Amino acid sequence: AQKVTQAQTEISVVEKEDVTLDCVYETRDTTYYLFWYKQPPSGELVFLIRRNSFDEQNEISGRYSWNFQKSTSSFNFTITASQVVDSAVYFCALSEGNSGGSNYKLTFGKGTLLTVNP
Amino acid sequence: DAGVIQSPRHEVTEMGQEVTLRCKPISGHNSLFWYRQTMMRGLELLIYFNNNVPIDDSGMPEDRFSAKMPNASFSTLKIQPSEPRDSAVYFCASSLRDNEQFFGPGTRLTVL
Numbered sequence: 001a002q003k004v005t006q007a008q009t010e011i012s013v014v015e016k017e018d019v020t021l022d023c024v025y026e027t028r029d030t031t032y033y034l035f036w037y038k039q040p041p042s043g044e045l046v047f048l049i050r051r052n053s054f055d056e057q058n059e060i061s062g063r064y065s066w067n068f069q070k071s072t073s074s075f076n077f078t079i080t081a082s083q084v085v086d087s088a089v090y091f092c093a094l095s096e097g098n099s100g101g102s103n104y105k106l107t108f109g110k111g112t113l114l115t116v117n118p
Numbered sequence: 119d120a121g122v123i124q125s126p127r128h129e130v131t132e133m134g135q136e137v138t139l140r141c142k143p144i145s146g147h148n149s150l151f152w153y154r155q156t157m158m159r160g161l162e163l164l165i166y167f168n169n170n171v172p173i174d175d176s177g178m179p180e181d182r183f184s185a186k187m188p189n190a191s192f193s194t195l196k197i198q199p200s201e202p203r204d205s206a207v208y209f210c211a212s213s214l215r216d217n218e219q220f221f222g223p224g225t226r227l228t229v230l
Contacts, residue, residue: 037221045209045221091161105151105174106219108161 002027004094006109013082014117021077021112023092029053034068034075035093035106045091051075082116089113120144122222124210130228136198139225142191143212151219152185152195153209161209167193179204200229 003026013019025034036048049059051068059066063080079086093106123142131137143150151166165175167187175185182201187193197204207226211219 035218043207043226044223045211047218047220050218105163105166105177107163110160 002032002094002096002107004092004107004109006090006092006112008112009110010113010115012115012117015084016081017116018078018080019082019114019116021079021090021092021114023075023077023109025073025075025092025094027094027096029096031096033095035095036066036075036077037091037093037108038088039091039111040088048077079114082114084116084118087114087116122210122212122220124208124222124225126225127223128226128228130230131200132230133201134199135229136196137200137204137227137229139195139208139210139227141193141195141210141222143193143210144220145191147212147214147220148190149213149219150187150193151211151213152193153211153221155207155209155224156205164195164208197227200227202229205229 005024007022011019032053034051038046038048049066056068056070065078067076075092089111091111092109095106096104122144125140129137149168152164153161154164155161162177164177165185166173170187170190183197185195205228207224209221209224211221213219
């Protein structure tokens, strides 16, 4: 069975600090996808990134970066120079790979509440 | 482009009443998912459809919950009869073949 663990329930930082959100996953599949979603106080879920299991290249998008390491089954998310607007709950999620075009369900972690203080 | 549309955004009802939540997926997407979010259980998948056909409903809590997708642009999640423990935020999401799911704004359900 798939499982996603976000060990950090809450993190509080001061603006401009760097912060890393941890995500560890479990799956028996060799093909799978990993995701990060952001849920700001307004409640909607915002897609941030998707990685497939065959692509271990780290990715950077502005102040966001992601470190995917299959050897440790981790997909960590770093925000550089955090801002107050980054305050949100961040979810890591996992889905099985697919063939034939079918889409599979996401298994979410419990989320990490990030608070960035001015 | 319009994203996933859900209605109503908020619903307050009394125990025993029927509740119907509605979702319009992004045009062209072939999969639709219903999730429930609570403080205790986090985000959990209830059911998902592929090409309007239910594929996995193992997350549906019990027979009081039912979901339909009569066409590619509309889905409903019905709870009958509703109970206070059904109070949660219900999200609908849609995706195309590449697994990236886009979520609607959610329906906050309160059952008194």
